[in-house]
Amino acid sequence: MIQFRKYLQARFFVLGMALILQISTAYSQEHPQLNLTKEGVAKIRAELGKVPLFDSSLADIKEEVDAEIASGIHVPIPKDFSGGFTHERHKKNFLILQKAGVLFQILNEDKYAVYVKDMFMAYAKLYPTLPVHPQERSYARGKLFWQCLNDSNWLVYASQAYDCIYDFLSKKERKYLEMELFVPFANFISEGNPQFFNRVHNHSTWGNVAVGMIGLVMDNDELLQKALYGLKTDNLTAEMRDNDGGFIKKEGQKVGFFANVDEPFSPDGYYTEGPYYQRYAMYPFLIFAQALHNVKPEYKIFEYKDSVLLKSVSTLLNLSDSDGDFFPINDGQKGMSYYSRELVTALDIAYLFGGQNPELLSIAEQQGKVTVDDAGLAVALGIRNNEAIPFTKTSLELRDGPEGDQGGIGILRNEGMELVFKYAAQGLSHGHYDKLSYSIYNNGNEIMQDYGLARFVNIEQKGGGNYLKENTTWAKQTVAHNTIVQDETSHFNGKYEIGSQHASVKSFFDAESSEIKIASAKESNAYKGTELHRTMALIKDENYSFPFVLDVMRVTSDSLHQYDLPFYYLGQLMKTNFSYDSPKSLEALGTKFGYQHLYLEGKGVVNQDNISLNWLSNDIFYTMTAVSDKDDELLFTRIGANDPEFNLRRDPGFIIRRKNVKDAIFVSIIEPHGTYSPVSEFAVNAYSNIKSVKVLQNDEKYTAIEIVFTNDMVKTLIIANSESSKEAKHMVTINAKTFQWNGPYYLSNK
Amino acid sequence: MIQFRKYLQARFFVLGMALILQISTAYSQEHPQLNLTKEGVAKIRAELGKVPLFDSSLADIKEEVDAEIASGIHVPIPKDFSGGFTHERHKKNFLILQKAGVLFQILNEDKYAVYVKDMFMAYAKLYPTLPVHPQERSYARGKLFWQCLNDSNWLVYASQAYDCIYDFLSKKERKYLEMELFVPFANFISEGNPQFFNRVHNHSTWGNVAVGMIGLVMDNDELLQKALYGLKTDNLTAEMRDNDGGFIKKEGQKVGFFANVDEPFSPDGYYTEGPYYQRYAMYPFLIFAQALHNVKPEYKIFEYKDSVLLKSVSTLLNLSDSDGDFFPINDGQKGMSYYSRELVTALDIAYLFGGQNPELLSIAEQQGKVTVDDAGLAVALGIRNNEAIPFTKTSLELRDGPEGDQGGIGILRNEGMELVFKYAAQGLSHGHYDKLSYSIYNNGNEIMQDYGLARFVNIEQKGGGNYLKENTTWAKQTVAHNTIVQDETSHFNGKYEIGSQHASVKSFFDAESSEIKIASAKESNAYKGTELHRTMALIKDENYSFPFVLDVMRVTSDSLHQYDLPFYYLGQLMKTNFSYDSPKSLEALGTKFGYQHLYLEGKGVVNQDNISLNWLSNDIFYTMTAVSDKDDELLFTRIGANDPEFNLRRDPGFIIRRKNVKDAIFVSIIEPHGTYSPVSEFAVNAYSNIKSVKVLQNDEKYTAIEIVFTNDMVKTLIIANSESSKEAKHMVTINAKTFQWNGPYYLSNK
Ligand SMILES: [Ca+2]
Ligand SMILES: [Ca+2]
Ligand SMILES: [Ca+2]
Numbered sequence A, B: 001m002i003q004f005r006k007y008l009q010a011r012f013f014v015l016g017m018a019l020i021l022q023i024s025t026a027y028s029q030e031h032p033q034l035n036l037t038k039e040g041v042a043k044i045r046a047e048l049g050k051v052p053l054f055d056s057s058l059a060d061i062k063e064e065v066d067a068e069i070a071s072g073i074h075v076p077i078p079k080d081f082s083g084g085f086t087h088e089r090h091k092k093n094f095l096i097l098q099k100a101g102v103l104f105q106i107l108n109e110d111k112y113a114v115y116v117k118d119m120f121m122a123y124a125k126l127y128p129t130l131p132v133h134p135q136e137r138s139y140a141r142g143k144l145f146w147q148c149l150n151d152s153n154w155l156v157y158a159s160q161a162y163d164c165i166y167d168f169l170s171k172k173e174r175k176y177l178e179m180e181l182f183v184p185f186a187n188f189i190s191e192g193n194p195q196f197f198n199r200v201h202n203h204s205t206w207g208n209v210a211v212g213m214i215g216l217v218m219d220n221d222e223l224l225q226k227a228l229y230g231l232k233t234d235n236l237t238a239e240m241r242d243n244d245g246g247f248i249k250k251e252g253q254k255v256g257f258f259a260n261v262d263e264p265f266s267p268d269g270y271y272t273e274g275p276y277y278q279r280y281a282m283y284p285f286l287i288f289a290q291a292l293h294n295v296k297p298e299y300k301i302f303e304y305k306d307s308v309l310l311k312s313v314s315t316l317l318n319l320s321d322s323d324g325d326f327f328p329i330n331d332g333q334k335g336m337s338y339y340s341r342e343l344v345t346a347l348d349i350a351y352l353f354g355g356q357n358p359e360l361l362s363i364a365e366q367q368g369k370v371t372v373d374d375a376g377l378a379v380a381l382g383i384r385n386n387e388a389i390p391f392t393k394t395s396l397e398l399r400d401g402p403e404g405d406q407g408g409i410g411i412l413r414n415e416g417m418e419l420v421f422k423y424a425a426q427g428l429s430h431g432h433y434d435k436l437s438y439s440i441y442n443n444g445n446e447i448m449q450d451y452g453l454a455r456f457v458n459i460e461q462k463g464g465g466n467y468l469k470e471n472t473t474w475a476k477q478t479v480a481h482n483t484i485v486q487d488e489t490s491h492f493n494g495k496y497e498i499g500s501q502h503a504s505v506k507s508f509f510d511a512e513s514s515e516i517k518i519a520s521a522k523e524s525n526a527y528k529g530t531e532l533h534r535t536m537a538l539i540k541d542e543n544y545s546f547p548f549v550l551d552v553m554r555v556t557s558d559s560l561h562q563y564d565l566p567f568y569y570l571g572q573l574m575k576t577n578f579s580y581d582s583p584k585s586l587e588a589l590g591t592k593f594g595y596q597h598l599y600l601e602g603k604g605v606v607n608q609d610n611i612s613l614n615w616l617s618n619d620i621f622y623t624m625t626a627v628s629d630k631d632d633e634l635l636f637t638r639i640g641a642n643d644p645e646f647n648l649r650r651d652p653g654f655i656i657r658r659k660n661v662k663d664a665i666f667v668s669i670i671e672p673h674g675t676y677s678p679v680s681e682f683a684v685n686a687y688s689n690i691k692s693v694k695v696l697q698n699d700e701k702y703t704a705i706e707i708v709f710t711n712d713m714v715k716t717l718i719i720a721n722s723e724s725s726k727e728a729k730h731m732v733t734i735n736a737k738t739f740q741w742n743g744p745y746y747l748s749n750k
């Protein structure tokens, strides 16, 4: 961090000079023009009272803004972290500013413009007096907030408000605000903080967009070019890191808004940091795209990179469970969903500018509101005209990487069951060391969980609402995930420098059949000399009510290791088919790589071919049935060791541990099979439908798994381990029976 | 248990003889007559297709029964515990029998009568061949099921089916069924099991009603008299216990149905075992009351004991949280609610025979179904005719004991907050050692929990679905509750013989004011030589959004003791205002009385006047602020020690421990004060509104508590400790200020 202080001091000289030159020459443009347009406003006014969802959304923001106007203007001297008073107040201010601007345009009542103007004047008086924010934690401290990121949020929203009242202000007032507030503000988060502005990161996206938005309002092309293509020089070095441990600069890195579209978005519209951050970035991406489209259509932003910005909205909707919660991949906070304000905006814009896909209308109906602008009106009109059709989430693969060649996320869905299989790239500084990990959902409830992050966003009493140290010591570590840990050490030794150089490699993905949906991927860099190859299938048989998950994890190595495979089941354990010892006192399972946060609650021994674990979760019975080796250790764990501040949830886990082997295969079935009702007190199908699971063959070429059901049905899945093309012909004889097929896998039913 | 085996063998001789004499002389009565009547059926047929809720309820049972008819008749040889196949099948049979009978009457299709008849014939063939059930756990083993209780369930439902097809059967068929099945069945659960039949207990209620119902159908007055007044002789002794540890016989105990109304029901309609068992007993009480009313109106059963049976339905509805879940008092399984089938029946009957209270209709609307009979039609008609008005749950006291003089349950409600304060009697064998304990709910979510029971009802893999040993070692123990534990020993030494002789004593209850609702009670028998006096108030101040709970627990003793006051908060700990040590490994807090099930997760020291604990639960921030003593120990606990089978939930707790004192006062405030949204990520009012709490005075006559708020408002609550009448005049001078008032308490605002 110290390297930055000096660096920043040096930059400020430059900044002082730049200031004067960058004031835009007043130039008469039409306003508003960003998210509201003159024609849009006219149309909105004409439809007022006739479009229910628009009217109620308008009434909501009116009520909110009127209450704020009544409470007066509050522009406190910045002091607090997120969650604290000054932080929350400035955050509220920019949200209200934007809404007040919109109300002025739509309702044509001066009081809203006056409110915006007065608040801007208060900021223009305060801003020039501000040093950097007193909280020192950030690698890029803001002035209103503890980090430039939040200052950028402020400017993105404030720009829209400025656009709305632009014509209401006198030329002199505009000049004053631009000189005292907007231009210095834009310069501070760009020239003043190149380590923030000149990156490929969601932070920089906000920074770029903030500068771009105010540039568009002021018709300042210098700011716009900076926004689109970054600062020309930045003096950043390759060693620099942010306070999350992420790199600042990569050799040859392009920067600016376009670079932030190019790099983190895959051709499938997957954002490499994961859905939680994609949601966060969605707002600046789309609000700016809309503004750029409106003001500078020549950039053809919505067509850019094969329309990836529009595509990314549907991608993001597909990255949510049945009730709209985003899968908590990487540093994702659970509970964030497509009900967030960012998704309302993104969806409305994607609808208006993306061909008015009627499936989006059904999500907007669930959201229950629209943005109060051109896009929101279009959505509300579509709903009013009964054009909505259901948004169907299907099984799909979302490739990762700018070119789509850095692995991906495989999502397998069938009848309420959702399997999320992660074989993606590292995901920048918010990535976890969780190669080939997975999570399972049933009707929107987590069954095998991804822990998510160790942070309580904006809750001040938990570390100022910022990342907790347990995010590094636990949440990011491999053992916190449903994947293989070798020798109690995280993938890539838990080192970002290494992890960020590698992505897993997809073997195949096939979700065409209604009976089996399957994905397979390999990881050979997580541990040197060891290859992990996992194949996961979601299988539905007509004889049983629920689909089940079959997990085949093959490990091949050049040397002897210990392998741990954790299962973070959620719910209450009902029964096991093996015996285990329970320790008298609970000790941590290890000392590092996350093991220091696990208590050992029980240790079992294997004396059968299959072990099973039966549990109840949200009134559904599940069983995990696994193939076991004679020397396997079975560990019951509980999160919470070495967590004196109770930052972690006390969730259960189960680990299959195999010691002193080079190669290993872990096969397990995770199966919902019955229901319980605490009201009727009926337990239906409380026990597994699986009689046995067996590895029939496992070598370089093929792995064959046989599942026998309680009704004596037999399913055999054969996976082609080395030749996974769709066309390849295969033939293999197992137990004197010959199987012949084309493609990477074969499922037989008997 | 062994004493019973011999006893039962002896009884069987008598039984063989009794059989022949008890066959009813065939006598022509009108059928159906129990829950359906001839006039009722005519009315139902006339309204078919015109009463939506009735029609949909009818369609539901038709679909269910048609599927069963298609699947054929299954009457397996009894073998399993609850949760197992034969248990669940026989249970399903009686439910379907009853529904099929109803369908025959309403739809007038013979296939339903034929199905009922065929199944009865199968039972008539099987029953005489059956020994007692092979599972030996019960003190009163049944024949179809492991306990007579379930056999009685069978007969209660089967009687209704018999009533419905009575006229469809030939005289000869009836004679055969009665001789082979119904009479021996009724005799077995009565004469054959006096230790089951001749008790005051929900088990006996079912037994009495089963015999009474079949007696009514057959017009067999001998059975009816047995049902109403019990067996004349039973040879039971005072030492006998059931398998839950409950007494069988009390000296001078009246028995039979009337005794089972007289004794467990208080004049307020509170059933001493608690709402979970009241719900369970509600069905036989009301279904039999309805039948008795229809067939033998001369008993005036609905007027009996000041109409307590009708009153008890509203009482039970009031014993549920905002979303209808019953408070898990005593051995209550969480999740049981007024959506249960028993409550649908009870509510419909209470509506029809209890003056057609339109508030009940709103609950029926929530239930979404009605019973398919006379009562259900009345309810569905009321709803169709838009007569429903909201059922308002208010603050109320429910007195316990046959005469209402054995303490009670105080329920304080205000704006979504519900405080349940228990100062009742023991609650028979399902009672817990939890004198003066409480639980708190906010909008239907548990904030300070009552653990409930340690049982997974009907889930076979958990101890056959029966009570787990942790129910005794944990759930019933005092330390499992939010109340005082002296010297790490449960109330009454955890002895039922002692506990069942005492009830707490109400001091006062006042819920008239909208600002403060308050209840106060004393317990002087839980610990010899020690008196506990707890006053709990729910206070709402117009300056704050949420009401808060003030808890004043006074302990006075003749000798030195250790006092533990646990707080079973639910949610994630955010922050404390005191420091504490975290142990490296987790050990059990003690060795008995439930302490063996608590891990110690942290131990704090007090160096301030108030301690506070801030947590987040269901997106609401709470703070507990307590007055502390300099030597108090603060213990963070976690349930789950010595629980090798994972029978207990790993829930958190917090204990204030005070050592080596005679008298003590524990004052705490439990306060919701803010909200969090994982979607907007806004945290609002994350911190407590309380600046300080202080005991101004505490002596034999008065206890005065001063609360200072962050806005400098001051509230002072003065409790009159020894004179709690409404009329008494009080005057006390505290810190030179004189307070004067009438009644048991005074709240001043400054
Ligand atoms: Ca993770
Ligand atoms: Ca509830
Ligand atoms: Ca209890």
Ligand SMILES: [Mg+2]
Pocket (backbone or CB within 6 Å): A328, A329, A330, A432, A434, A450, A451, A452, A481
């Ligand atoms: Mg993760």
Ligand SMILES: [Mg+2]
Pocket (backbone or CB within 6 Å): A321, A322, A323, A324, A325, A443, A444, A445, A446
């Ligand atoms: Mg969900």
Ligand SMILES: [Mg+2]
Pocket (backbone or CB within 6 Å): B328, B329, B330, B432, B434, B450, B451, B452, B481
């Ligand atoms: Mg309890």
Ligand SMILES: [Mg+2]
Pocket (backbone or CB within 6 Å): B321, B322, B323, B324, B325, B443, B444, B445, B446
């Ligand atoms: Mg509830």
